[in-house]
Amino acid sequence: MPLQTFDNLPEDKRQRIIDCAVDEFAQHDYASASISKIVAKAGIAKGSLYQYFNDKTDLYTYLLDLVSQTKAKMMAKAFRQENRMPFFESLLALFSVMASFELQYPKLAKIGYKATSGKSPLPEDLLIKGKQATIQYFVTLINQGKATGEIRPDIDAEIAAFIFVSALSEMGNFVSMKTGIDKNIEDSGKPTPAQLSEIERLYQQVIMILKNGIAN
Amino acid sequence: MPLQTFDNLPEDKRQRIIDCAVDEFAQHDYASASISKIVAKAGIAKGSLYQYFNDKTDLYTYLLDLVSQTKAKMMAKAFRQENRMPFFESLLALFSVMASFELQYPKLAKIGYKATSGKSPLPEDLLIKGKQATIQYFVTLINQGKATGEIRPDIDAEIAAFIFVSALSEMGNFVSMKTGIDKNIEDSGKPTPAQLSEIERLYQQVIMILKNGIAN
Amino acid sequence: MPLQTFDNLPEDKRQRIIDCAVDEFAQHDYASASISKIVAKAGIAKGSLYQYFNDKTDLYTYLLDLVSQTKAKMMAKAFRQENRMPFFESLLALFSVMASFELQYPKLAKIGYKATSGKSPLPEDLLIKGKQATIQYFVTLINQGKATGEIRPDIDAEIAAFIFVSALSEMGNFVSMKTGIDKNIEDSGKPTPAQLSEIERLYQQVIMILKNGIAN
Amino acid sequence: MPLQTFDNLPEDKRQRIIDCAVDEFAQHDYASASISKIVAKAGIAKGSLYQYFNDKTDLYTYLLDLVSQTKAKMMAKAFRQENRMPFFESLLALFSVMASFELQYPKLAKIGYKATSGKSPLPEDLLIKGKQATIQYFVTLINQGKATGEIRPDIDAEIAAFIFVSALSEMGNFVSMKTGIDKNIEDSGKPTPAQLSEIERLYQQVIMILKNGIAN
DNA sequence: CATGAATGAGGGTTCATTCAT
DNA sequence: CATGAATGAACCCTCATTCAT
Numbered sequence: 001m002p003l004q005t006f007d008n009l010p011e012d013k014r015q016r017i018i019d020c021a022v023d024e025f026a027q028h029d030y031a032s033a034s035i036s037k038i039v040a041k042a043g044i045a046k047g048s049l050y051q052y053f054n055d056k057t058d059l060y061t062y063l064l065d066l067v068s069q070t071k072a073k074m075m076a077k078a079f080r081q082e083n084r085m086p087f088f089e090s091l092l093a094l095f096s097v098m099a100s101f102e103l104q105y106p107k108l109a110k111i112g113y114k115a116t117s118g119k120s121p122l123p124e125d126l127l128i129k130g131k132q133a134t135i136q137y138f139v140t141l142i143n144q145g146k147a148t149g150e151i152r153p154d155i156d157a158e159i160a161a162f163i164f165v166s167a168l169s170e171m172g173n174f175v176s177m178k179t180g181i182d183k184n185i186e187d188s189g190k191p192t193p194a195q196l197s198e199i200e201r202l203y204q205q206v207i208m209i210l211k212n213g214i215a216n
Numbered sequence: 217m218p219l220q221t222f223d224n225l226p227e228d229k230r231q232r233i234i235d236c237a238v239d240e241f242a243q244h245d246y247a248s249a250s251i252s253k254i255v256a257k258a259g260i261a262k263g264s265l266y267q268y269f270n271d272k273t274d275l276y277t278y279l280l281d282l283v284s285q286t287k288a289k290m291m292a293k294a295f296r297q298e299n300r301m302p303f304f305e306s307l308l309a310l311f312s313v314m315a316s317f318e319l320q321y322p323k324l325a326k327i328g329y330k331a332t333s334g335k336s337p338l339p340e341d342l343l344i345k346g347k348q349a350t351i352q353y354f355v356t357l358i359n360q361g362k363a364t365g366e367i368r369p370d371i372d373a374e375i376a377a378f379i380f381v382s383a384l385s386e387m388g389n390f391v392s393m394k395t396g397i398d399k400n401i402e403d404s405g406k407p408t409p410a411q412l413s414e415i416e417r418l419y420q421q422v423i424m425i426l427k428n429g430i431a432n
Numbered sequence: 433m434p435l436q437t438f439d440n441l442p443e444d445k446r447q448r449i450i451d452c453a454v455d456e457f458a459q460h461d462y463a464s465a466s467i468s469k470i471v472a473k474a475g476i477a478k479g480s481l482y483q484y485f486n487d488k489t490d491l492y493t494y495l496l497d498l499v500s501q502t503k504a505k506m507m508a509k510a511f512r513q514e515n516r517m518p519f520f521e522s523l524l525a526l527f528s529v530m531a532s533f534e535l536q537y538p539k540l541a542k543i544g545y546k547a548t549s550g551k552s553p554l555p556e557d558l559l560i561k562g563k564q565a566t567i568q569y570f571v572t573l574i575n576q577g578k579a580t581g582e583i584r585p586d587i588d589a590e591i592a593a594f595i596f597v598s599a600l601s602e603m604g605n606f607v608s609m610k611t612g613i614d615k616n617i618e619d620s621g622k623p624t625p626a627q628l629s630e631i632e633r634l635y636q637q638v639i640m641i642l643k644n645g646i647a648n
Numbered sequence: 649m650p651l652q653t654f655d656n657l658p659e660d661k662r663q664r665i666i667d668c669a670v671d672e673f674a675q676h677d678y679a680s681a682s683i684s685k686i687v688a689k690a691g692i693a694k695g696s697l698y699q700y701f702n703d704k705t706d707l708y709t710y711l712l713d714l715v716s717q718t719k720a721k722m723m724a725k726a727f728r729q730e731n732r733m734p735f736f737e738s739l740l741a742l743f744s745v746m747a748s749f750e751l752q753y754p755k756l757a758k759i760g761y762k763a764t765s766g767k768s769p770l771p772e773d774l775l776i777k778g779k780q781a782t783i784q785y786f787v788t789l790i791n792q793g794k795a796t797g798e799i800r801p802d803i804d805a806e807i808a809a810f811i812f813v814s815a816l817s818e819m820g821n822f823v824s825m826k827t828g829i830d831k832n833i834e835d836s837g838k839p840t841p842a843q844l845s846e847i848e849r850l851y852q853q854v855i856m857i858l859k860n861g862i863a864n
Numbered sequence: 865c866a867t868g869a870a871t872g873a874g875g876g877t878t879c880a881t882t883c884a885t
Numbered sequence: 886c887a888t889g890a891a892t893g894a895a896c897c898c899t900c901a902t903t904c905a906t
Binding site: 653656693694699 | 886887888889890
Binding site for chain 2: 028029030031032155156158159160162165166167169170171202206209210211212213214215
């Protein structure tokens, strides 16, 4: 975890450091990500970074946490009041939240994505945790749907959840392939309205197919 | 392309080198994959590798080719005689082939998987080509299915194909999560019969869901 | 150009690094000069050198600049007040300066010398520039001498200048052959008075011959 | 010295090897010259070269000998019958021979030239020997000229000889600068007649200046 | 708390040389 | 006598990390 000195930093400086670190880890492996380049871009001394974080792994862990928390925050905002929706509305909402996350924080999404594959300095369990947590959330929803009869009873909740999450996490790549929006471009302007409506269509089609796949 | 010296190598030695290289590139980025570690594991001199391959990129390209060709070989074997099957049988067969590939050559699958995302020394087009080619194959199948009325006409073939491929390529991770078979373990013994039947069930469930998702 | 970190270095350390680099590049090609040997001799870490210079070429360029500037400084000191001297006095002065340079900084002279022939990482033009600049300086002097009637009009200024420069640049080798002063020896003590007077005689003889060669 | 196996080689093959070695050592330092590239160009096995020569130094020594012998052969041919010429005719002849050598065997000349400066695996004395031998030859001639009264008695024979040799050895570079003939170009066609006459003029000017420099 | 120079291990690559075939 | 794969030291360069200021 970051040392307390990091929290004492002026807001803009702290944010600048985070941004540069996110940029770097979104583009490279854990191993290939370069501390030197992060501090260079952020305009801080190399030693300073080691007063905020114990080491490279510490910084990386911090970013992974940032991914989880940001996603969680979006979830929380979306699901604040509505406790009980029909399943497919819940699903749509959830799906929509995660899609928004991909669109709003493409680099964070990429970091989380990279973390699930390939060796990393963190215990494997910790890494998969993120994905499994998401899957579990879907599993819960699906089981509720089965209880209300909205979903066919012969559906294996975990497998269905897995397909949903997979499609979702790959969606980002597909979107950029189809729309030409490169998630890696740093100063990517906002997507155009035309692109946004195309993205909207992509997500609805996906949801429709998956819905048909499991609906009763 | 590898130098001819590589082909002249005794079979076991050549295979050992390939295995070690596959191990390394399956676990790491192109950038982080270490030639030094490969030769150390393979028990050859560092200079020797450079008599087999021009450079790191050359070795990497060779592995990517190995991925394509291995997959192609499995496809060829599976689709030899049956030119025209009902769509969902074709799909099942195709899906089954790719699943087998993931199971039999998990590391090769991982290398191909890594190649489609993140920076690499190869022209981006060449890299995405693999995935897009697979998607196109599914698109063709789906369009045929729409023509024969097996698939609902309002399905966007490309999106459906994308979901299939995504689920497929992520499946490996899911399988190892569920069965405890670690794809990264080098000397992974064969999966037990119990594991195999569980895997079988997973794939069939996935296919069922996807089939329901698009069937007429 | 060297990074600013190099200028911030304690004088003695900076000088030690320069000396070792000069030693190495005076003895070897650009290609064969070894960074590893430089840092070993200088007693610094290999990584440190790369905090002073971007790369090998950067260090080399710095040394070439050092050659030019050192020579220029000696020239400036010698030619401060006397704007218009009779030609052969000018020539003598100039010749004397360059000879002093060869004697005082034999290794720098050697580096500059090497740079004019053989392949190097710098644009060829930039490399020859040094030598050609020197030749041009002589050409100007000689043409002035022709104008004042001191020099025979049928002399080709450029060719004469070339002979002067050639003799000058080879002189160092000759001096060490005759006097036993090895230019390569690092801790060469100062030349003895006897050696100095012999050197003086050598230069005067050379000048005399060349003077007779072109005088009117 | 080369092993006897080298002499047993078919003439064309032996010559091809020599040519490629000359090319390489003319372009690079002793240290940078690459055995690998020589055998690659010559189209022979790397091991073969080590059956002709003990090692890199052996090959290098062989080439240096080739330089001496080629030059000696040209001298011998030029000075066969005429035992006693007036000094300046002797000088002209000698000068002309050495110029011819530079023009006919620019690469050999370059190898010899490189050998006199920079560290090499051979004992320094052996290296300077070549140059000193040439100087001694001039010294003898000049002393004869002094005896016959053609040359001023106050001329230091050794210094004069040194200037001659220096001018001569640098001449090659100057010629290529002025005429655009690159000595390094491998497949350099013959010089044009216009270039040849310019070269002729250059050499005559040089000789004239030097002659005036020492004539009585 | 900020700094940034110092460090040395490790990265990919090339090399002269050897030796079994 | 020809071959060319094997070798490991050395090449230039980058890196995460430390520590004196």
